[in-house]
Amino acid sequence: RLVLVLPFDNHTGQQNLAWIGASFPDTLNQRLTSAGFLPISHDDLQYALDHLGLPPDFRPTRATTIRIAQTLDANYVIIGSYNVANGRISAQAQVLNVNQLRMSHPLQDSSELARLFDVENAIAWKVAHDILPNFAVAEQTFLSAPAVPLSAFEDYIRGINAATPDEGIKRLEEAVRLAPDYSAALLALGKAQYANRDFDSAAATLAKVPHADRRALEANFYLGLTRFNSGKYA
Numbered sequence: 001r002l003v004l005v006l007p008f009d010n011h012t013g014q015q016n017l018a019w020i021g022a023s024f025p026d027t028l029n030q031r032l033t034s035a036g037f038l039p040i041s042h043d044d045l046q047y048a049l050d051h052l053g054l055p056p057d058f059r060p061t062r063a064t065t066i067r068i069a070q071t072l073d074a075n076y077v078i079i080g081s082y083n084v085a086n087g088r089i090s091a092q093a094q095v096l097n098v099n100q101l102r103m104s105h106p107l108q109d110s111s112e113l114a115r116l117f118d119v120e121n122a123i124a125w126k127v128a129h130d131i132l133p134n135f136a137v138a139e140q141t142f143l144s145a146p147a148v149p150l151s152a153f154e155d156y157i158r159g160i161n162a163a164t165p166d167e168g169i170k171r172l173e174e175a176v177r178l179a180p181d182y183s184a185a186l187l188a189l190g191k192a193q194y195a196n197r198d199f200d201s202a203a204a205t206l207a208k209v210p211h212a213d214r215r216a217l218e219a220n221f222y223l224g225l226t227r228f229n230s231g232k233y234a
Contacts, residue, residue, distance in 0.1 A: 001131065003032055003042045004074040008091065009059065009081040011138055019085055021149045023157045024080060024091070024120055031124035031142050033214075035135070040072050043159060048072050056161075069098045079194075093123050095130045104130050117147045152178035156185045159192075168192050176205075183213045191222055199226045 005025040010018045029039035046056055048071045054060075060068060069077045075136035080093035090110035107126040109119045123133050125142040129135045147153075152175045159171030175182060192205035193199075203226040209219035227233075 001037045001076070002072070002074050003037050003076045003078065003127075003131075004045065004069055004072055005029055005032075005078040006045075006060070006065065006068075006080075008079075008093070011081050011083040014084070019154055019157045019161070020082060020084075020089070020116065022161050023095075023116070023153065024079075024082075024123070026157060027117065027120035028078060028124045028127065031121060031145065032128060034145075035128050035137055036062075037128065037131075040074060041121065044072060058211060065096065066098060069096070074098055075082050076131055080123070084113055087113055088204075089116060089119055091119050091123055093127060095127055114150065116150060117145075118143055121145055148179045148182050152176075152182055152185065156182065156188065159185070160188050165192060165196055169196065180208075181210070183209050183215050183219075187215045187222075190226075194222055194226055197229075199230045202226045203230070 005028045008021040008024040010021045029041070032039045040160055041050065045068075048068050051071060052067065053065055054064075065077055065079065075098055075143070077096040077098060078093055079096065080091060082089055082091040082213065088110055088175045089112075090108070092106040092108040094106055107123060107130060109122040111119050117155050121142040122139065125137070125139045127138070136182055146194060148156075155171045155178065156176035159168045162168035162171055169192050172185055172192060175185040176189055179185065186209050190209070193202035193205060203223055206219045206223040206226065209216050228231075
């Protein structure tokens with residue numbers, strides 16, 4: 001059950017809300033991981049786009065979506081769109097079964113924009129239930145998942161999708177300032193600082209990822225690389 005969640009299409013007509021489209025894969029991946037699925041990460045999707053010679057912000061056609069899924073050996077692809085009107089967000093998703101080339105009926109949810117996480121969590125549950133009709137986890141379990149402040153989440157999403165490294169680091173630093181225990185933002189910031197060869201800052205950031213968090217293994221891997229590149233071999 002390898003699942004690829006693509007960024008949702010922005011039907012709002014407002015470019016400042018485009019970050020929401022990129023936020024759906026992040027939330028759906030977290031919920032689907034906790035439910036026993038194997039979502040394809042943001043980094044692996046970027047690798048696939050690069051491998052196919054496509055830009056990071058590419059919005060694929062149905063045929064290209066299937067090519068991307070085949071490149072990543074995905075069994076299912078989640079595509080969707082959203083709109084915002086009068087302070088409310090409405091979203092819909094569809095599940096593409098890659099092996100059977102079958103598209104599900106639309107899976108929909110809506111709420112106040114401030115309750116974006118509720119909409120994304122509800123969509124994630126409906127996706128899981130569509131793939132596995134006997135899926136036994138209650139929808140309320142998804143809706144009650146811990147959430148970070150929405151402003152920190154926005155900065156994190158904008159940071160990992162930024163056009164330049166400096167912009168990405170600035171956004172991720174703000175996400176961490178707003179939510180100091182935000183492990184996803186800490187890991188992303190540490191990796192960005194490492195890529196920028198700011199090894200001391202990267203080490204300090206990565207060391208803050210809690211050891212009990214599922215991201216700790218990757219954080220410790222990069223922490224080792226930062227110390228190696230700083231000459232701190234011990």
